[in-house]
Structures are given as structure tokens and as C-alpha cells.
Amino acid sequence: MDPELIKDCVHCGFCLPTCPTYVLWGEEMDSPRGRIHLMGQHVEGTPVTGEMAGHFDACLGCMACVTACPSGVQYDRLIERTRAVVEKEHVRTPDDRAIRGLVFALFPYRRRLRAMRLPMALSKRLQPFLERVNPSLGAMAELAPPPARPVRLPPVVRARSRRRATVGLLTGCVQGEFFPQVNAATARVLALEGCDVVIPRRQGCCGALSLHAGREAEARKFAKRTIATFERAGVDTVVVNAAGCGSSMKEYAEVLRDDPGWPERAGALRVRDLAEFLIELGPVAERHPLPMSVAYHDACHLAHAQGVRSQPRELLRAIPGLELREIAESAICCGSAGTYNLFQPEPARDLGDRKAERVLATGADLLVSANPGCTMQIAASLRRTGKGEIRVAHTAEVLDASLRGRGGL
Template structure:
């Protein structure tokens, strides 16, 4: 059994019967056995896009989602499963109050969308989740500490220029050993476990890499692509952006990376900050329309997933609805566009001649489940000579990163990270590859805790090394 952070241990038993209605205990309503969870709002949802009753009614409570839901796997609690949360949404649309208990179950969801892949009925949990998160974010007055933490996150991470200011002192602290000393004291953790997680996740920083606004194609031009440089990706993983541009150029693309581009809004949308996310989306659409590109290429799974959903995010905006639809249709993940174009640049081994390297590919949830991109990155890896691809067991289960989830919910995120590290290590892989910076930071830390770190790179980094004939292992 596993303890849910806000509950006593819950035994993992048989799921509740299909079609079972939400009872009073689930909703925190007073019963003989317990007291009511404090009401946050009555009725639960306001009139601005509450969870769609039509989409809610698609759920038949079959239970196929349970085996792929990270929080159900951790706690075995029905209300922390997708169908349980859908029951809570249904109750809210029927006039039940929004209670602290309900908010806790909604907050506990990682939004990994593994349930969407698993569902045989095609339930659009992703749309329901987005609608519900926005309701919670608007209508819940959180404790001061949570407000402060969220203010820190959303006044920092979506702004590359602010991250750039932080980058210098952080790199200095890493190089001088000050950061390691602070970590060993445990002082930050005693002040705030969430800040301690932020500190521990920071990647080892090298010199900052600034991408040129235009990188010309090598050889005959096949396409003109815009490139999202991102926020954390731009400032903490600039080498990945540079590798991405080189790979695209080697495959015949002019790469346009406008300096004025900002955040795509993924973090904001994922947590329910709807208006904020819409503002970021409008500015990004403006930027790439002016750039005049054929496609917009993304090397971060979470960003790409949100950008492909601008059509829903801006559906009510008469000035942007059609522009958002056109924009979303042109968004491509790096692996997606490379497979669509077909490779022309030769690939070389990334290990010493004659050495076969076992490589494991970690599926970022927003690539595998939200964008349904599974075969393309594997196809690209198989094209690299000397690589032997090994599949990770339970690949459907999230690593616990999930945007800001590992900061806001450090306990379950850490357990999920440790579970993911164990399954990765079971493959015997000598090299690990992924397509999302959040996953890279989360799993790197988990492998370090396990005492068995292995080389871990972005897909772009591996392809760039192969095209340039450089060794990674």
C-alpha cells in the first residue's frame, strides 16, 4: 500500500464497480462517518466553459484507464483515477459544491493523458481536464504559501529574459560548489520542499548558446521552418536548440528562430491559467505569421502539445480563432517533421567503431499520449548505425515531471521518478534519449538518487552527433 500525501495509507484493491455513482464520502458531504470537506464554491463551476456534460457522458466506467493512471497506481484511490475525477466533474455540473476534497483530487492529476490513449470509448479527458483546471484556478483561493509558490513559478519560468538573469548566478554557484554545499545542508528543504525540488532539478549549465535568427539549409532547400526556442529550453538547454537547428539545416530546411518570440503558454494552460495562456498564444501566432514559414517545429513535447491545441484555446476569440486553427495545423514535433520530409543527411555511429550501443527511448507523455507521436522518434533512432533500441517497461506511466507538477507535488512526483528510473535501469541501456526538457531533468535526478546515472540526451542531440560524426558514448 502507498500513502497519499494528504491521507492515511490506502490499500490497492479491486476497483469500484462500473457505473458506481459518486457518494457523499467521495464529495466530502457530511455523513455519520465523517465531516464535510470545506466548501470552496457553490455550485462547483461557473458559467465559463464548465466541463462538457456531453464529454463527461462518454465515460462508461470500464476501468481501462486505471492501469495507466499514475496516481491510481500510487494510491489505489478511485477518486484519484480518471473515471473517478470524471465522476467529480459530473457532480459539479449537477450543482454539487466545489470542496477542498474535490480540489485535492483535481490537483493530484498530472495531466499525462495516458488515460486518453488507453480509453476504448474515446473519452476526451484532455479537454475535460483543461476545462476543470481552469475552473479550479479561477475559483479557489489557495493558502498564502501556495499563492507565493505559484506566483514565483509563473513570474519566472514563462519569461526567458528573467531566466537569463537567474542563469548567471546559478551557473556560478554550480561551478564554485556553493550549490552543492547548500543542497547538503538541507536548509532550503526545511524552508520549502518545493523550492528544494526546484534547486535539485537545475541542469548542469555550460556557456549560454544564442541561436541565430536564420540558419540556412545545407544543400538544396526543402522547406522553410520556424523554430520555437522556448523558455527553459532556450536558457537552460540552448545546446539542444542549436543541435535542433543544425539537424533541420542538414535535412534541407531554412530555420527561422525569431528573437522576439516568447512563451508558448504551455505551463499556464496546463495549470489552468487560461487567460495568461491565451495571451502567450496570441503573441506567438503573431510572431510566426510575420516570419512567413511553412511549418513551426518544436523540440519540447509539452510545448508542441499545447501549440497544436491553440485551435481550442482561442476558439472564442473572433480575431484569432481561424488564425489559431491555421497555426495549429502547421505545428510539427522535430521527429514528426524529419520523418515527413525523409532523411537526406548521412548518419554515422555515435560510439567507437564496431561498438553496439543499447539505447532506451523515454516517451514524454505529451508526445506519446497528447500528440500520438510514438513511431517517428524510434524510426529516427533505428536509422543511426550501431544503436540497439530497447523498450522501457510500463512506458505509458508518467515520470512525474508533468510541467510544474514535480514542484507543486514533490512527494508523488519523486516516487514516480524513482519508479521510472528503475524501469529504465532494468533495460540495461547505455544511453537514454527523450524529447522533453522536463523529463530530462526529472529522470536525471531520479537516476542520481538510484546511484546509477547514465548518459541522457535529447533526440536532437543524438541526431546532430550522428550527422556530424561525433561520439556520445
């Protein structure tokens, strides 16, 4: 934990109304400034106790406090380094170790995740039993989306008009296995906007889940492999359609700060979220009307970590006939936060239910999200409320429907 970064916090409290756990519980130690106080205690010699680790584990890492902070406190780096310390120094319970071992042996590996898609979907019938065995297993069953039809993308998708750029596409782990149609839509949209899209076959995990959980060595391994994969593909710009992955890839130079030569290689890789890239590129393809109302959900690692807020809204507003509606408390996390809804299922459900109520209050026909974790979390929360269903789609899918003149979403 960096004592200089800790000193940046003046404990003003501007972060409190934006912190999801403080909003839920009103406990000082479950706010950003409270956790920074605990970090300071550790730097001064206090060991990581179980109670201290619990407060750090309760943090979603949503970075809303970074957006709210007037002093420029780098809480994102503080919490990531703190979690690495917790993983090294804190002895977890056997149940906690088992669940974490299961999640990190499964989710970053696409073949394993693929093999588990159908069992996870079928486990919904066993959710009450799994919930009694372990709440994290119950959450895993509840969150699992229906099995998706496999989509096999070619190594290169050629521009459908004059070529304006050549980009790589990160297909991701959860995105690639649970929402392959989003990757297909992303490739089509980029091609229609004049891009050659290079899709390396043997992509692995980008390391986002590991990084956010304090598993530093694992995150560095995944980061190096991802950089090398796109270097071999011959692209220097990578388009990402999952907010958590994009925010982590933009931090590769920091993640690999102690590995000689790698920060420079990371810096040569230009990472852009899909919406961010399309706005920078500018539109050329015709937008066909989509007569519907859409509520846009700000994924935390897109809005807070990457500062990408206006670009998705600009893309949606440019579609004829589409009405964009804002969601109340848009800055408050939905409770997904990578693996948070698996390791902290109770507060995650509380936040998910809160978000679902505000989504339904918009009366929109469609909810748009730019992160697979958010999509699963909010969809599960909407089902749990029993107050109504609303389809959830990715920004890429909405754009794809408009560019191809297909109204069905």
C-alpha cells in the same frame, strides 16, 4: 466543465492501470474516472471543495488515460477546463499561492529564467534547508541542471544542401535557457536535411505551463503572441523540440475558441514535433555510425497527447551501430508533467524513482528524451537512486552527432 464531455465516460476502468496516481495510491478519486465523477458533481451544483481541488491538483495531466480509453473520452480537455474552474473558484493556502506565483513569474519569462540559472544550480547545496522551508523550493533546487553554456542562434540557419522546406523553430523557455545545445542541434539537423530554419529573435513563452495549470487568460495571451511572432517571420510550419510546447501549440485553435479570428489564425500555423517532421520530410543526409545502446523515453505530451511514438524510434533505429532498448512501463509518466514536480513534489519523486529504476534496468549507455522537463526529472531521479548514472540527451542531439560524424555524446 462540459457536461457533454463528462457523459462520454462509461466508467469502464480501462484507464486505471495507466494512471500514475492510481498506480501509486489505488484511490478511485485519484483515477481519471474518479475525477470525472467529481466533475459531474460540480456540474450538478457541488462547489469546489479543498478535497475536490486536491484530487484535481494530483492529476499529472499525462493523458495516458486518453490513449487507453475505448470510448474516446476527451479527458485532456476536461482536465484543462476543470483546472481553470479550480483556479477561479478555489482559495489556495498562502504558501501554495506564493509558490505558484513564484513559478509563473519566473519560468515563462526567459530573461528572468536566465538570471536564475546560476542561483538555482548553486541552491543544490542548500537543498536540505530549502526542503524544510518548503518542499517545492527543495524540488526546484534538486531539479535544476548545471548552468549551460549560452548558445546564440542566428535569425536564419540556411539549408546545407538543396532547400526542401522553410520552417520556423520554437526555442522555448526552459529548453532555450537550460538546454540551448538542444536548439542548436535541432537547427543543424534541419539544415543538414535541407531546411532553411527561421528563428525569430523575440520569441516568448508558448503558454504550455499556464494552460496545463488552468491559467486560461495567461495561456491565451502567450498563444496569441506566439502565433503573431511566426506570422511575422513568414513561416507556416513551426518545428518544436519540446513535447509539452508542441502539444499545447497544436491545441491553439481550442485555446482561442472564444477569441474571434484567432482560431483561424491558429489553424493556419502547422505545428510539428521534430521527429514527426523529419519522418514526413524523409532523410537525405548521411547517417554515420554511433556504436551505443540507447533507451528511449516516451514523453507523455508527445506519446499520449500528440500520438508521436514510432517516429523517434524510427529515426534512432536508422543510425548505424545504435541499439534501441525499450523501457518497461513506458506509458507511465516520469512525474515531471510541466510544473507538477514543483507543486506535487512527493508523488513526483515516487514516479521519478520508479522511472529511474526501469531506465537503469535497460543497461543502456544513453537515455533519450524529447522534453526538457522529463530530462531534468529523470536525471534528478537517477542521481537520487545512487545506483548509477546515465547521460540523458535529446533526440536532436543524437541525430546531430550521427549526421556530423561525431561519436561523443
